[in-house]
Amino acid sequence: MAKIRLKFGLTAKTFLAIFTACLLVLAVNGIASRVAFQTGFLDYLNDQGDLRMQRVMPHLQREYSAHGGWEHLRGDSDRWARLLRPDLAHGHEGPVPPLSDQTGVPSRLGLFDAQHRFVAGNPDATSDDEPHAVQVDGHTVGWLGMVPFQTVIATNDLNFYNTQMRAWWVIGIALLLVTVLLAWLVSRALRQRLAKLAAATHRLAAGDYATRIERTSDDELDALVNDFNRMAQALDDTERNRRAFIADISHELRTPLAVVRAELEAIEDGIRPLDRANLGALQGEIRQLGKLIDDLHDLSMTQSGGLAYRFAPLDLAALLRSELNGMRVRFSTAGLALEEDLPATPLQVSGDERRLQQVLANLLENALRYTHAGGRVRVQAARVPAGVQLIVEDTAPGVPADKCALLFERFYRVESSRNRASGGSGLGLAISHNIVLAHHGLIHAEPSPLGGLRVVITLPEPA
Structure with a gap:
């Protein structure tokens, strides 16, 4: 039953x-x-x-x-x-008293x-x-x-x-x-x-992420409503970022693919000969496309927390010298003066050497790509009360102060000067930002006294 x-x-x-x-x-x-x-x-x-x-x-x-x-x-x-x-x-006269049966x-x-x-x-x-x-x-x-x-x-x-x-x-x-x-x-x-x-x-x-609930009281249910509204706002922001991310990826992938397709069609139609120079140009576009895909993968991994870090004590000054020595020829070829101000004593930090090297490479590559010929790029490192501070700054062109914080957003470029024509994917600073945060450090950008951009990184000392 x-x-x-x-x-x-x-x-x-x-x-x-x-x-x-x-x-x-x-x-x-x-x-x-x-x-x-x-x-x-x-x-x-x-x-x-x-x-x-x-x-x-x-x-x-x-x-x-x-x-x-x-x-x-x-x-x-x-x-x-x-x-x-x-x-x-006894023949009581008057009213009978209340005493009764x-x-x-x-x-x-x-x-x-x-x-x-x-x-x-x-x-x-x-x-x-x-x-x-x-x-x-x-x-x-x-x-x-x-x-x-x-x-x-x-x-x-x-x-x-x-x-x-x-x-x-x-x-x-x-x-x-x-x-x-x-x-x-x-x-x-x-x-x-x-x-x-x-x-x-x-x-x-x-999927209606614009949904909000009006608060009507000040009790536990109202606290739940407040939490719901915060969750809806977070989902709304995530959805906007997702759409922007997809649009940015489509835009970034479309350009090198369009160049490759145009070159191949020109070779196929006999407009361009199939020689070493044209093949080299195609290979350069493909390398740029591969670099963009690698950057997208790194950005995704750093945002999701899926990137593996192997923390160990290391000398940041020695790491900087090694990276600077490897790029001096490129800076010289570009007509840029590479200056360094590093202490003779070690600057001990706890970090993943490979990932910190990636951050340094991104900052130097950024300065190399955007600084006008004849300019200067200065790299400084020193011990400060908060830990160890690294500064990379360059000469013109500069970035408006109100745009500096936006540089760490993916695919963001300042329209007037530091734009895609310089060849960057717009992901290097975003990746660097996530790696520094994973090291419990701080990173920010500001206008440089030299006339260009200054990026400041602060990493904590080993415990």
Whole structure:
């Protein structure tokens, strides 16, 4: 037999939780109030009985003194009843006092002699734990007791008690209805807010990254809404970057491919001869295309954290000298003066030698490619309070100060001067930026006093 499983949503669970909690509070409070009222009312009836016995006591004393004992009361229930109602027995004038048998007290009173033998009234009055002594001339001549109230039996008392219980039930039901209404309102408000969040999540999952949720309060759900909006903004930024990245890649790949295709078509149509010079030009474009693909791979690896680093202590000054010596001929051929200002003592850092060499090569290649002939490129390194600082700067052309931070974005080039015509892919500084960050360092660009660009790198010293 298949089992039926009921599914309760969060709002239903919230409603049931609030309703159950309020119901338990009302039930406990109602039961406690009912028990307290019943106990208090019975105590009130017993106190009324004590008051009746105190009022009857003088008449019993006179009755004993007049007859010298209690024998005349044995078996005479009428005389006992009149004794308990002295206002009727002696022709009381005026209004009848409130002392009456409506509480059921007279039927509960019993008289016993000095030896606790039953005389008149209710013989069960011996159950009274504290009977009242009847004293004449300082001697105890009898005992007056009362059967304690254990429940309400008198008509008027019972009517009053039932009226109070009905009122309690009416109040309890009214409070229960109010509780149901409040629980429904709270769960409904929660459901509406969660529904907005769910709808926004569905739109976000469908690719609408511009989705945002308006904040309406200052609670935990509002904090969740704030987190959702931040996530949506991050996804929106990622999507824009992805589209820009694809567009940039398409643009960067299209140019060398178009050149190669045009050269091949020219050779195929006989416009250009198939000689060593034209093959060399094609090979140069293919190398440029391969370099771009390699840079794209390195950029992707550095951004995703997939690039492996082998950290070890190394001398940054020695690494700089080695890299500078390997590029002096190229700088000289380009008509650029390569200056260095490196300390004679080692500059110890912790890093991956191959990756730091890649950073240095990118910076020097960048300066070599963009600096005008006859200019200078200066490389400095020194120890600073924050660690070890490396500076690579060059002469004109320069970069506006407000554009310097953009140089570390992929494919970014300053339109007026440092552009694609110089042959760069626009990825070197972006790759260098990611590698420096992986070394827990800092990198930034700024206008150089020499008239060109200055790139400053700070690496922490080994721990």
